[in-house]
Amino acid sequence: MASTLHLSDFVYPQAANLIAFAPLPAIITRTALTGGASFLDTFFLVPGILSQQDAVKVNDGEYPATAAMTSGYVFRVENQATVAFLQRVGKTGHLVDVDVYKTNDLSHIDPIASLSYLAGISSTMVVAVLLVAMKDYAALMFLGTLMAARFLNVVVIKRRATLGWKGVKEPGQMGDLMILASQDRWIRMRGTVDDLKEVTAGSWLQEMQPLDSFLACTASLLMYGSMAFAWKASALGSILTAGLLVLSSALLGICNSTTTKLRMFGCVVGKTGETPYARRRDMADDILKQTQALGYEDNSWAVRLGLVTEIKQDKKDVKSVIL
Template structure:
């Protein structure tokens, strides 16, 4: 207390409370979903990457925002839509308005060469990580282990219990994602040895060209990335979500030091995982990898792009079907088409 003009002036010390620190775990961040989509899978060490959005990992299939862009095969003229949400999300990230971005699609490993569950790559590493991505991810794992050790040394069992609940929730989601990623796949009929060339028209005038083997292109553009959850799997993910809410509710029982560590754990890992996602330049899925090839090429208008590709491919049927160019009307049917005189043929 301080005396001022014969009276007592009480100075109130601040009373800091972090009882609601666990609510940070419920923040609607998509860093975990983005990691899942970019790597096409989940690894066992993900249970140590504890950050906001743990309960929303199963929503990785909706990162594309409901967009299924039109796509044309420049080699055959066939027009369809890309149905794989993870691929669409990656295209949205690498595409630029008014630019044509070329991607190379290649084989990461064949289905029969998938590493076993207990291998090092299953435990920790992702195939497509850069040095920066690997360091950021490894730092997140080490930081989580460090926080666990510090909380244990402080004998704050409530805080330690909350962290273990979050890890248990993470483990449930990781196992379900791995099972769904290895479900039965459909990617159309095999065309072994054929090379493909696709043009994708994304929203906001972002243009993507994908080159690679036809079978590899089919694996990453058609069918499902993650199969639908079974009843048992949906129960497990629901339980994992409840564990996150339970952990958030128990935070008030932890000591102030433990609450501070939990807050630093959640915020720190969110930042580190965001760095890892940003540094990941390739997409992997079903043994396929997709990466940007060269620099994007800018076009003044979409018609210029269509004309350049028509000249290169020596065919324009794909451009007509996608509405990129309009051909002169045919005198036989008054449409812009390539009619054949049936009588002459017969």
Template sequence: MALEPPVNTKVESVGLDAAGLVALADIGTVQERTVLTGTSSILDIFVFVPGLHLQQKAPGLNSGEHPACGALTTGYVFRVENPATVFYLQRIGRTGRLTNVTVEIAKESTTWYGSLFSALLPGQEMSLLPIVSYLMAVSWGFGVVVMLTLSGDWWGVTMCGGLMTARLINFIIIQRRSVLGWCGADEGETRGDLLILLSQDRWVRMKGYVNDLKAVTSGQWLRRETKLESWFTAVATMLVYLVAALAGNVEQFGKILLLCLFIGSAGLLALANSMTKQLHMHGRVLTKVGKSVEYVRRRDLVDELINETGRDDWALQMGMITLDSADSKSSRRGSAVTT
């Protein structure tokens, strides 16, 4: 005699044959999470979110912007080349306001449970709401896999297995690509002070040791994929599309579970992203400090920083003041330097 499955899967007839297409929705929550944590977690394999096949495109979230940046301590002007940092600054910046940011080395745990937490959730901000939201998304995915197994819906289990495989591949490749590469020469214990001009008149002042500033503003966040990594990324992407194509074979109860899983996990991960206030990358932490300061005119900001730093060469090279006004200020104050 055949045994009945322990879970009753009888559901009224609802047209959900295309439920698997939800997995292909172009949602950037996975990419945002990858940027904010600076890497990927092994627990990601249980987070089934629409758009998970786009994780390797996380560096493109900065929309191609590489803002001008001036060192207020040396007058040197360059561009912020790290796309993850640019995305974070775009996220916290406000039009017509100056936002202050500090860069510090991430603290390493000295306890075994802290080390375990860091291994399972690398780059995770130590705040309750982001951690709880993320772990709920992980638990939801694991719970759905268990429910599909108990109901005997092996097509649904196969779909989840395909998504888990795709996430595992992306996890390994992100881990390999997020290793710190070139970021300039060692500057010792020298401290730096940067003014960054973002689009839409958003201004950010970033402070920290020069070595830490270089680690988050120069070079690459994720290095380019090797040929082998690119091949595995293609395999992971095709797995997600294959899952969407085979969704029609899943039982009605399984389709409802998967649909709720995709929508619920996307909401939980979006909540975790919105509550995350820091950026972790290359062993450094970027943190917004205080409230953004509003200025009526950009020139008011420039004059204030020139008076504070005692030099205006950075403002001249960044096009924030003209040569005539720079010369007049130099003659009045005597301490400004122009080139």
């Protein structure tokens, strides 16, 4: 009599849950795009939970040189989430226009991203209900432990994502920034000075306090401890939880890729247009003409930013441009 073959004869289904430890960047990207975290994230289970606190590294170490064209002041954008967004919307050989503004309406919400986010949360609920119906409590505990770890990381992010020091308030003043990102990506960012400060000055995540470190360490222990439940789960329960992690990863990837605006501290940062240039010199000439037409008196920022080597102050034109 021929023996019946089972899935467990070829693979160990419980081991599939190890994908929960894959350091995928989706959660980090989402944290940066939203400027923080929501408690609803607890139910969006994606591999990479332990890496969420590394969201400050999302800019790959880049802090682009920036000039305030209205005042001539030159500095660097230190907000890592903003830098990552500019890297994303920037395009080599193009001057990209970006606006910063505050809004309380839902006009900045991306429909596909929102639907993907809700689908990810719903998927977790469906799998949890199925596990209860199957009475696979080990798999359910595995799922619950992942949620607990996710929840603790969300709490830490919410504690860290607070508005820090941004300098003196300048109500009503309009700002106009020229940002030189890597790979010849040029960004012109406009908005009120106060809004620009909020999204460019300083890190958007504060340093971890002792309580934050304790919560993050607890989340790590929960993640590794969750495998004790995963190893006791049934084959079908393991397939469901592993499938949930894979599906959620895809949904969060769609959510991130269809998010077109950065949200942070009540501000929305969005791309409004782009202009291609054959040479950096052409862009420099054009931007200086525009600032002169707008009445910006101090164009010395262009020299300090490295766009030009010298400006004739009497005629307000470029004498030599660095290629």
